[in-house]
Amino acid sequence: MRYLSKILLFTILNLAFLAANNKWTPAFMIKYERLGSTAISPNGEWVAYELSKPLMEGEKSEYLTHIWLISADGKKSFQVTTGDISARSPKFSPDGTHLAFISGRPDPDNNFRSTKGQIYVLPIDGGERVQITNEISSIGRIAWSPDGKKIAFTMRDPLSENDKKRREEKRDWKIIDTNYRYSHLYTVGNDDDNKVSRLTKGNYNVSSFDWSPDSKKIAFDHTENPTANAWTTSDISVVNVTSRSVKKLVTWGGSDRSPKYSPDGKSVAFVSDGGEHSWGREHFVFVIPSTGGKGRRLPATPSRYISSIEGWTPSGSGVITAETERTSRRYFNVPINENGITASFTPGRGNYGNLSYNSNGQMSFIHESTDSPANVFTANMDDFEPKQMTKVNSNFADMPHGKTEVIRWRSSDGLEIEGLLTYPINYRKGKRVPLVLNIHGGPAGVYTENYTGRSSVYPIQAFAQQGYAVLRANPRGSSGYSKDFRFANRSDWGGMDYQDLMTGVDHVINMGVADGKDLYVMGWSYGGFMTSTIVTKTDRFKAASVGAGVPNLVGMLTTDIHDFIPWHFEGELHDNVDKYIKHSSLFHVGNVTTPTQVVHGENDVRVPVAQGYEFYRALQRKGVETEMVVYPRMPHGLREPKFIQHCGEIIMSWFKKHSN
Numbered sequence: 001m002r003y004l005s006k007i008l009l010f011t012i013l014n015l016a017f018l019a020a021n022n023k024w025t026p027a028f029m030i031k032y033e034r035l036g037s038t039a040i041s042p043n044g045e046w047v048a049y050e051l052s053k054p055l056m057e058g059e060k061s062e063y064l065t066h067i068w069l070i071s072a073d074g075k076k077s078f079q080v081t082t083g084d085i086s087a088r089s090p091k092f093s094p095d096g097t098h099l100a101f102i103s104g105r106p107d108p109d110n111n112f113r114s115t116k117g118q119i120y121v122l123p124i125d126g127g128e129r130v131q132i133t134n135e136i137s138s139i140g141r142i143a144w145s146p147d148g149k150k151i152a153f154t155m156r157d158p159l160s161e162n163d164k165k166r167r168e169e170k171r172d173w174k175i176i177d178t179n180y181r182y183s184h185l186y187t188v189g190n191d192d193d194n195k196v197s198r199l200t201k202g203n204y205n206v207s208s209f210d211w212s213p214d215s216k217k218i219a220f221d222h223t224e225n226p227t228a229n230a231w232t233t234s235d236i237s238v239v240n241v242t243s244r245s246v247k248k249l250v251t252w253g254g255s256d257r258s259p260k261y262s263p264d265g266k267s268v269a270f271v272s273d274g275g276e277h278s279w280g281r282e283h284f285v286f287v288i289p290s291t292g293g294k295g296r297r298l299p300a301t302p303s304r305y306i307s308s309i310e311g312w313t314p315s316g317s318g319v320i321t322a323e324t325e326r327t328s329r330r331y332f333n334v335p336i337n338e339n340g341i342t343a344s345f346t347p348g349r350g351n352y353g354n355l356s357y358n359s360n361g362q363m364s365f366i367h368e369s370t371d372s373p374a375n376v377f378t379a380n381m382d383d384f385e386p387k388q389m390t391k392v393n394s395n396f397a398d399m400p401h402g403k404t405e406v407i408r409w410r411s412s413d414g415l416e417i418e419g420l421l422t423y424p425i426n427y428r429k430g431k432r433v434p435l436v437l438n439i440h441g442g443p444a445g446v447y448t449e450n451y452t453g454r455s456s457v458y459p460i461q462a463f464a465q466q467g468y469a470v471l472r473a474n475p476r477g478s479s480g481y482s483k484d485f486r487f488a489n490r491s492d493w494g495g496m497d498y499q500d501l502m503t504g505v506d507h508v509i510n511m512g513v514a515d516g517k518d519l520y521v522m523g524w525s526y527g528g529f530m531t532s533t534i535v536t537k538t539d540r541f542k543a544a545s546v547g548a549g550v551p552n553l554v555g556m557l558t559t560d561i562h563d564f565i566p567w568h569f570e571g572e573l574h575d576n577v578d579k580y581i582k583h584s585s586l587f588h589v590g591n592v593t594t595p596t597q598v599v600h601g602e603n604d605v606r607v608p609v610a611q612g613y614e615f616y617r618a619l620q621r622k623g624v625e626t627e628m629v630v631y632p633r634m635p636h637g638l639r640e641p642k643f644i645q646h647c648g649e650i651i652m653s654w655f656k657k658h659s660n
């Protein structure tokens with residue numbers, strides 16, 4: 001008994017030591033280890049998962065990803081891949097005896113996708129891994145055939161010999177919207193021969209795919225080109241693995257994607273907008289005979305904004321989809337019965353992701369909540385009692401957290417708005433504190449109940465540690481609520497969505513939490529647009545940080561999604577110049593007095609860095625206190641851990657500088 005008391009005392013003292021010596025800072029939070037995809041074995045005895053750790057010593061600034069295995073009883077856990085080369089996409093063979101995965105380095109010149117990643121297969125019961133592809137280009141997605149004889153994969157076309165020669169001779173000029181390098185579908189034999197066969201070719205780009213249960217065909221979605229703007233051209237076709245003949249299955253116009261064969265192979269489910277494509281997106285699950293014919297729409301999901309189809313239920317009575325519902329990411333069972341009701345089988349608070357399941361309905365997935373780090377869990381689909389399998393980031397879990405709660409308020413027109421409010425650590429009720437308004441991207445992004453201690457350019461718990469409250473609002477335009485809510489800010493960016501945000505700030509002030517004279521605002525992408533707009537409309541914020549913002553809608557013709565702004569503003573620039581100018585903060589910069597920081601990635605093609613320079617220079621010439629930080633190599637979101645940490649630090653420093 002005395003021995004147990006000593007252990008308890010030691011544990012308490014150790015936790016107290018951690019709390020006293022670890023503070024929430026961007027430097028501490030960048031150590032957060034990130035979980036990726038999971039895979040549960042066919043017999044449910046093993047779960048494979050990805051775990052990424054930041055490497056930041058010397059010249060390194062990257063995430064190293066490796067694959068781990070843990071037994072269903074939790075007694076065995078070990079790292080499958082090692083070394084300084086990342087591994088990803090674990091997939092169990094149909095008999096559960098082998099694990100396939102892709103290994104390759106992240107490539108900064110290719111938006112940090114793996115370069116020259118190849119397929120490896122590893123025996124589960126021990127033995128050396130075997131490389132079964134040796135292609136010039138990197139492997140994209142992989143999937144075992146149901147009979148276990150082949151692995152299908154996607155791969156981008158390599159440079160032609162002529163293109164290589166042009167590059168060497170410095171004659172490699174580009175003609176925009178031509179000479180695409182497409183991704184196509186291949187198979188490789190899982191035997192001593194390891195023969196690679198190309199299944200598709202032509203001027204279209206293959207993305208997701210699924211094997212038929214008899215291993216004879218593969219259904220796949222494809223767009224007319226590999227650009228980000230081409231998603232509205234997505235169709236579905238089927239390729240015969242033996243003859244390589246391709247048959248079109250769904251060509252409705254709009255976006256048709258994520259095909260999944262039914263367990264009996266007679267039907268294919270897919271996500272579609274029914275030919276009514278829009279950047280606000282309204283998605284449904286459709287089912288079509290696998291031989292072709294007329295498709296039918298299944299019951300709607302709550303938000304009608306489906307992220308993906310995971311597959312059919314083992315019984316074939318429904319289709320499993322992923323979608324955000326208000327402030328939680330969940331999985332839903334969409335019934336095949338047209339009169340059925342779509343229901344979530346992942347209840348409770350928090351976010352679910354990276355689902356894998358077998359024919360017995362055994363699942364593995366990642367779950368996190370605002371004050372609990374992400375971990376791997378298992379459960380049964382029909383009897384949902386989650387069992388935690390891992391204890392990743394236990395040192396984070398032991399830290400004191402600023403409490404986060406979901407709050408609601410009425411906007412100026414009476415519409416209910418929802419958001420997440422994080423309080424300062426050890427907050428005392430009735431004390432007024434500085435408030436940071438954090439605005440999400442999109443505009444169809446949404447703030448959900450993710451872990452607030454994870455590393456981010458907006459380090460929520462680090463702000464809580466410094467005594468700030470943080471409001472993450474979901475104004476109209478956000479996903480997770482309804483189509484009408486998501487479409488409600490068309491042609492009105494900076495209008496009623498601005499009111500939604502300001503009434504949210506007022507609500508937190510009225511709660512007795514926020515000090516109305518100590519306010520700050522920050523946001524990325526559309527959140528950057530709103531931040532730049534806010535400082536042209538009000539001087540109530542002491543400081544602002546515009547991340548990858550869009551201050552000039554006129555200039556967004558240079559984005560890689562050039563249909564995006566015309567859809568949201570219901571017309572082309574040449575027909576709506578006045579409207580574009582009215583909603584562009586750059587043209588109202590004369591109203592700005594708030595000290596405003598500008599942050600941007602140098603290689604951003606979604607919101608080109610010129611947008612940041614324009615706003616920075618305009619503020620500078622206006623005489624407003626400003627600074628601009630540009631991160632080399634970075635696309636629309638920061639990828640390197642040193643940059644993520646630094647960005648959080650400079651934003652906090654900017655706010656602190658202007659707090660007096």
